[in-house]
Amino acid sequence: MEQREENTERIHRERRKRQSSSIPKTTTLLCPLDLILEILLRLPVKSVLRFRCVSKLWLSTTTDPYFTNSYEARSSTRPSLLMFFKNKDKLFVFTFPHHNQNSKELHSYSQHVDSYHIKYPKYCCFPFTESVHGLISFRISTKPIIWNPTMRQFLILPKPEKSWKGLSVFLGYDPVEGKHKLMCMNRDNTSDECRVLTLGSAQEKWRRIKTNLKHRSILRYYGQCINGVIYYQAYIDQMGFISNPTIMSFEVRSEKFDTITLPSGSFANMLIPYQGRLACVNNTMDDVNGGITLWTLEDAEKHIWSCKLFLAPLAHYDRSLKTDFKLDGITHAGEFIYVPSTFLKSFYVLYFDPKKNSFRKVEFRGTADEVFRLSHGLGNKKVNRLYTFSHHVTSF
Amino acid sequence: MSSKMIVLMSSDGQSFEVEEAVAIQSQTIAHMVEDDCVADGIPLANVESKILVKVIEYCKKYHVDEANPISEEDLNKWDEKFMDLEQSTIFELILAANYLNIKSLFDLTCQTVADMIKGKTPEEIRSTFNIENDFTPEEEEAVRKENQWAFE
Numbered sequence: 041m042e043q044r045e046e047n048t049e050r051i052h053r054e055r056r057k058r059q060s061s062s063i064p065k066t067t068t069l070l071c072p073l074d075l076i077l078e079i080l081l082r083l084p085v086k087s088v089l090r091f092r093c094v095s096k097l098w099l100s101t102t103t104d105p106y107f108t109n110s111y112e113a114r115s116s117t118r119p120s121l122l123m124f125f126k127n128k129d130k131l132f133v134f135t136f137p138h139h140n141q142n143s144k145e146l147h148s149y150s151q152h153v154d155s156y157h158i159k160y161p162k163y164c165c166f167p168f169t170e171s172v173h174g175l176i177s178f179r180i181s182t183k184p185i186i187w188n189p190t191m192r193q194f195l196i197l198p199k200p201e202k203s204w205k206g207l208s209v210f211l212g213y214d215p216v217e218g219k220h221k222l223m224c225m226n227r228d229n230t231s232d233e234c235r236v237l238t239l240g241s242a243q244e245k246w247r248r249i250k251t252n253l254k255h256r257s258i259l260r261y262y263g264q265c266i267n268g269v270i271y272y273q274a275y276i277d278q279m280g281f282i283s284n285p286t287i288m289s290f291e292v293r294s295e296k297f298d299t300i301t302l303p304s305g306s307f308a309n310m311l312i313p314y315q316g317r318l319a320c321v322n323n324t325m326d327d328v329n330g331g332i333t334l335w336t337l338e339d340a341e342k343h344i345w346s347c348k349l350f351l352a353p354l355a356h357y358d359r360s361l362k363t364d365f366k367l368d369g370i371t372h373a374g375e376f377i378y379v380p381s382t383f384l385k386s387f388y389v390l391y392f393d394p395k396k397n398s399f400r401k402v403e404f405r406g407t408a409d410e411v412f413r414l415s416h417g418l419g420n421k422k423v424n425r426l427y428t429f430s431h432h433v434t435s436f
Numbered sequence: 437m438s439s440k441m442i443v444l445m446s447s448d449g450q451s452f453e454v455e456e457a458v459a460i461q462s463q464t465i466a467h468m469v470e471d472d473c474v475a476d477g478i479p480l481a482n483v484e485s486k487i488l489v490k491v492i493e494y495c496k497k498y499h500v501d502e503a504n505p506i507s508e509e510d511l512n513k514w515d516e517k518f519m520d521l522e523q524s525t526i527f528e529l530i531l532a533a534n535y536l537n538i539k540s541l542f543d544l545t546c547q548t549v550a551d552m553i554k555g556k557t558p559e560e561i562r563s564t565f566n567i568e569n570d571f572t573p574e575e576e577e578a579v580r581k582e583n584q585w586a587f588e
Binding site for chain 1: 527530531534542546547549550553554555556557558561562565567568569570571576579580582583585586587
């Protein structure tokens with residue numbers, strides 16, 4: 041009996057030895073899930089989505105709000121510049137990282153981090169909203185469309201109101217509940233009501249919201265969503281008279297409207313986020329190259345503004361590139377971002393440092409080189425009609 | 437300028453003398469120093485000597501010397517060379533950086549592994565992490581279809 045047990049023990053020992061030597065050296069059995077999570081958080085979105093079919097555990101981990109919220113939070117500390125252009129029935133989309141300011145060079149080189157092309161829904165109408173927590177909205181006639189560039193998906197929503205012939209669309213994000221909402225108004229008239237839809241809710245239905253502030257948005261200027269409030273410029277109707285232009289605010293969570301007097305008394309050329317707050321950008325003088333005045337809303341409740349003058353212009357013509365650039369936003373680090381109106385092979389971004397009063401150039405090589413152009417039938421001319429979003433973040 | 441030394445003891449019984457200022461980049465060690473229980477040396481039951489050597493090398497490099505500042509570019513290059521290791525060693529470094537609570541090393545090691553695996557197929561991931569595929573073929577296909585573009 042003892043002999044047999046010894047033999048069995050030996051056989052088991054040999055088997056264990058064989059098994060352990062057949063496991064390749066690169067395998068580890070010791071990576072706990074929370075550390076795997078840390079690795080997953082540092083992967084590009086494409087890899088995360090691909091690894092969802094590794095196992096049920098990996099699927100549930102990467103679809104869990106804890107993971108997606110953490111991922112999105114990390115991405116929002118480093119927004120990128122999203123650019124796309126249309127060609128026939130496709131959108132060509134590129135994501136560029138904002139270039140590290142520490143490089144002291146006046147002309148640096150970098151690479152886009154992601155690029156793809158996608159068919160867009162027929163009859164899609166641009167313009168569009170800003171990139172709000174990773175989502176962008178356009179429309180097909182009077183139906184809004186939500187585009188998620190990260191997930192490469194379009195969502196066509198029903199008409200907010202059948203009788204409306206034109207649509208103003210505003211996209212907002214409530215950071216408290218982590219929800220996106222669309223707010224639409226009739227483009228053609230002044231109105232005291234809007235339609236609101238919460239994305240991701242079980243029944244995506246339009247709700248009617250009324251307001252005392254009868255107004256009409258000014259379409260030439262885009263809205264901005266900052267800290268859970270949508271801001272846009274509008275005319276207010278006071279007792280039948282159209283008043284001076286003003287800023288309308290729509291709080292995404294409470295769905296309440298308010299109005300804030302424009303600090304400069306006239307239209308702002310743009311509304312942008314600045315240091316986490318709403319800022320109005322105005323030409324300091326009549327010349328687009330002359331410098332800007334930045335009004336920052338320091339206190340959203342008491343409507344207190346601060347004012348700064350910068351030599352950064354609204355528009356800039358770069359002689360060496362023979363290209364027009366326009367101001368698109370301001371980085372976390374305080375550099376002014378300028379995007380081109382066209383490009384040929386390399387996509388350039390200019391950054392203006394207000395402390396040094398100088399521009400630096402970042403060249404994204406190979407954005408649309410010959411091979412790319414040939415394979416997509418893009419021809420040899422400069423690409424026009426670029427749409428850029430300087431504060432784009434990831435959204436699952 | 438006295439440089440106080442402390443002794444770190446690996447799980448396999450080796451001792452390493454390190455400047456306290458260098459070692460306290462590990463929050464875990466920093467807390468022990470604060471609690472004043474380092475007199476007989478600090479036993480690190482979860483860190484093998486082979487790994488502890490690398491951790492100490494990292495901490496020494498990242499101990500900021502005002503007189504000789506290093507540029508970010510040079511540090512990045514050094515990081516790349518430092519992380520030229522076998523995958524299993526890098527995993528052990530992740531565990532050590534986590535246990536010792538050295539945030540920058542943890543970030544570096546996790547990012548390195550992420551960069552190493554980002555192009556892999558799900559099957560390759562399963563073999564690297566020794567994970568069993570518990571999907572049925574239909575279930576797996578359904579997950580793939582949801583984001584087909586990620587597989588192209």
